[in-house]
Amino acid sequence: MNHSFNSLRAASMLAACVALTPSPSEAAVRICTFPGSPSAALDRSVAQAVFARANIAATFVANGIGEGDDDGVSLKELDKTLARNCDVIAGFPRSAVADASGGKMRFSRGYLRAGYVSIEAPGADLKDAAKRTIAATYASPAQLIAVQESDVTLDLENTSAATVEAVANGRAQRAIVWYPAVVAYRIAHPARSFAVAATHSPYAEWQLTFAFGDKTAALRARIDDALASMSNDGRLQALTKQWLLPAQTASTARRRSTPDGVVLADMNAARAGRVIKVANEGSVTPPSFEQAQTTHGKTLYSSACAKCHGAQLQGVTAPALQGPSFAPASNSHLTVGGIFNYMATNMPADRPGKLKDQDYADIMAFLLLSNGYKPSASKMTADSARASTLPLNAGPGR
Template sequence: MKNIRSTSLIFATLIAAGAASMPSIAAARTVRVCMFPGNPTAALDTSVAREVFRVAGIAATISEKGIKDGDDDGVSTHELVKSLAHDCDVVAGFPVSSNADQRGTSMLYSQPYLHSGYVSIAPHGAGAATPEHETIAATYSSPSQLIAVQQRYAHYDLENTSEQTVNAVATKRAQRAIVWYPAVVAYEHAHPHQRFDVTSVTSEYSGWTLVFALNSGDDDLRQRIDAALTKLRESGALARLTRDWALPDNMHAAAVSRPVHARPAAGGIRLAGYTVSSGSPFGGGFIKVADSTASAGVPSFDKEQVAHGQALYTSSCAKCHGDKLEGNVGPALSGPAFAPAEHSHITVSGIFQYMSNNMPADHPGQMKDADYADLMAFLLYQNGYDAGKGHLTADIANDSSAPLNAGPRK
């Protein structure tokens, strides 16, 4: 998920003067609106999109297929820009945060139409669990995982979708979960008899908004969308559309259910449990999980690749992931939260594909294939694998189905 710094409502004067005086986009084309497949806010995004384009006087079609529908590798920034160029004109339900890096993208963003965030949920009336014996569910490679690992003394159940994360609490695989609030709403809509106790979490990763994302050449369309959103907001219609999805009124004042620390103290996190469940992740940049029957060994790499990969990491990755891969604004890239000692369901190819499509955050996918291969070699070395005589190439890393099980170097 990427960043937007929300603009103020600068289009109110345009509406007062009459938005019809602006150039007619409808006369030029019918706008194609796409969604992220599996997004828990799909129903909300559809309703808001239909109302926005109706108010804007723009003909629009909403694609049921969505972006990258049926692909479980997620959506990289490059793929999203490509879809905006060929398959659709607007993406509804695009999640953004003021704490994520959006440099290097050519996309435009509308005003937000939903302010939401990540919360902690537990079974209704269950009471507080003992922190030392608590299992926390979170969604892998998402803000919920970053928030979960900021909390001390817990086992972790990492799921591939937000729906599965909520379900982990409903089925008692976890005592609580860190999850995006709209996913809780969607789950309760699908399971009317299921209710959760919801409390806020304090984290730099918790606040997110939903916007419309557009290609860089469509600023006139963005202005029309913003003008329509302003009109819907002022009339109260937007509040009615989003009421069920917004955080409860008292959420901002709610107590944090467990202490959350911006930077965990050394040794303060106990990762005694680590599981990744199978499924089809939605949204941007999720890491593909391994086939549990895969037995191929981790591919070989040489010492020169490790040295070059370390230099690349220091210059391009350490600012987000920490000098020692311990994690900073980005997740840790070493240790049991990244590569458990055994039973990992994360593949070398999954890590490599995610990295080469989405990293570094300030210029995703822009390094050479050989550089990404050397970075992969450095990550493998830092997670317990020895350098050998073989040379790791991008093609080899991309095809490796080996699970990433870390361990002490022999």
């Protein structure tokens, strides 16, 4: 997940902890949320109530996950986070396309169905170009849903908040977006309203859960009991009422359950990507790459990436990796380093992060060549690719 999160930073939060239910008889469980998640306020409220109902002392730890959610977080990194900084992650999104079952984490039952929807701004005064435009958040399930539509122009944004803003400001007629981002936007802008419709896609169905590390896995049963109790007496519905998906967005997809009871959409597609945030730093020298490594990168791409992204990088069930939606002629919101970090953390979809560092660098070199960049005498390494702040603007002569 992708799930579609903004970045919130404050140095003063590094040491901040908010006590929930202190108890002298046991150490408090440390609860983290994803930084800047639009559902963070809800996640804290639900965590506070659920852990109190379970009679478990807990504290919130600010920045326990750092800034990783914007750049893509691997299962290995999350496992380490739960071993070092947090005991539980609140608001962990799961679905059939990204259920995080490959890590050491264990998960509670879902406490909120929070999928991807299509929104419009009724009565908006749109220019002709905007009438053919759909906004979506780059490298998230929203983009995977949007690219399956034909005869539209994609407006790819860095964050879910910016995706909602594209519709609110008339830059796009519609947006595919994580529903909690719509709720958060409405809270911040109460005068705004949106028409919300379903997105009938296997990528749309998600649940928010609690993720437990090894040290707290035994608490899962108590938390599930507390969630069931709160569901039965209406407390959970009262907490989540504002965040519930409208009834008309109910998916037509078949649904299944994971072994730990989380209801998921049934699908045969690959895992969805996570949202990345990358900044446009202006004029920056492109990283070097050799012609020979682009040949190797193309071979790797054909075996590991082409099934979803297309043999010609045109996009199939995953976004295109060539052309204006990926590398526009100017004003890109994406950087080489941001794309590389996302790719090396989350790809290939069936083996995220499993290739060698140099293999990822060779694939990145192939992508640059395919988008108008010229090879040189110096080889691209994972370190040079990761450090690059070059905005990815395609064009000849680069």
